[in-house]
Amino acid sequence: MAEANAGAGTATAAGPAEEVLAEAGLRLEVDGAVATVTLNRPERRNAMTFATWRGLAAIGRSLPEGVRVVVLRGAGPSFSAGIDLSMFSGEGEGFADGSDAAATDRFIAELQEGYTWLRRPEIVTVAAVHGHAIGGGFQLALACDIRVAADDVRFCMKEPALGLVPDLTGTKPLVEIVGIGRALELCLTARTVHAEEAARLGLAEIVVPRDGLDAAVAELVASLLAVNPGAAVATKRLLWEAPQNTLEQQCAAERREQIGRLRELFGK
Ligand code: CAA
Numbered sequence: 001m002a003e004a005n006a007g008a009g010t011a012t013a014a015g016p017a018e019e020v021l022a023e024a025g026l027r028l029e030v031d032g033a034v035a036t037v038t039l040n041r042p043e044r045r046n047a048m049t050f051a052t053w054r055g056l057a058a059i060g061r062s063l064p065e066g067v068r069v070v071v072l073r074g075a076g077p078s079f080s081a082g083i084d085l086s087m088f089s090g091e092g093e094g095f096a097d098g099s100d101a102a103a104t105d106r107f108i109a110e111l112q113e114g115y116t117w118l119r120r121p122e123i124v125t126v127a128a129v130h131g132h133a134i135g136g137g138f139q140l141a142l143a144c145d146i147r148v149a150a151d152d153v154r155f156c157m158k159e160p161a162l163g164l165v166p167d168l169t170g171t172k173p174l175v176e177i178v179g180i181g182r183a184l185e186l187c188l189t190a191r192t193v194h195a196e197e198a199a200r201l202g203l204a205e206i207v208v209p210r211d212g213l214d215a216a217v218a219e220l221v222a223s224l225l226a227v228n229p230g231a232a233v234a235t236k237r238l239l240w241e242a243p244q245n246t247l248e249q250q251c252a253a254e255r256r257e258q259i260g261r262l263r264e265l266f267g268k
Contacts, residue, residue, distance in 0.1 A: 033068040
């Protein structure tokens with residue numbers, strides 16, 4: 001297992017430089033076809049800074065080619081308490097204040113890159129969520145393909161309560177999963193969704209007792225790896241296209257992907 005963690009400034013074989021991960025509060029382990037990204041500031045409930053989002057983007061950019069499944073998890077009692085609130089009091093790198101709209105747009109786009117790579121068809125992304133998943137933490141879980149939740153999970157979209165909008169790619173998957181009415185209700189009340197409701201709304205595909213989370217994720221990962229790799233990539237591409245496509249476009253996409261599969265399986 002190649003591990004990249006806090007430490008001296010040597011570049012790692014399988015990911016961003018160690019100092020980048022350490023500053024980001026992230027740990028990256030790559031074991032064959034599986035990469036595990038751990039949000040690793042348990043003493044701050046894995047609160048996220050700009051460095052965290054940039055670190056996630058750097059992991060996405062440098063992921064080894066053979067990786068097929070990426071697991072995101074949190075160290076300590078919670079998945080993530082969202083944005084590090086100390087940033088609001090002017091500690092560390094300041095916020096873009098929006099006065100230069102173009103610069104602020106670029107700034108947020110850079111942070112969003114920490115989330116968008118999780119949709120790449122070449123990988124299946126699994127969020128292993130326990131405890132609190134608030135704001136940017138909830139959005140990180142939403143950016144993954146599949147969410148496995150512990151029965152102590154607490155999802156909360158806190159941004160509107162702080163005067164902000166959710167801007168880390170979470171609004172689209174939230175609406176696609178729960179519908180506009182429920183998404184509005186969840187965001188504009190900033191209320192907490194517990195495990196039973198999360199399962200019912202489709203915010204978690206699998207819910208297990210807290211002490212069974214790691215085993216449930218390991219079982220899921222093994223099942224994902226057992227599927228033909230090319231078919232997995234093509235199917236993920238196809239399914240993510242489906243909500244935007246008309247039936248006609250989707251049928252054409254199915255034919256196109258199947259031709260690729262048939263060529264690979266039976267072509268001479
Ligand atoms: N930022 C910075 N520090 C945080 C933090 C955060 N978001 N969340 C927790 N911490 C710190 C606490 O200050 C505390 O530090 P000390 O030990 O020094 O006092 C430590 O982590 C442990 O926290 P708690 O004792 O509160 O732990 P808990 O398990 O009892 O409660 C919690 C956990 C419910 C997550 C609670 O800490 C909490 O409500 N945190 C704030 C959550 C929040 O409002 N996040 C912002 C979301 S909005 C967002 O994310 C916007 C965006 O992306 C743009």
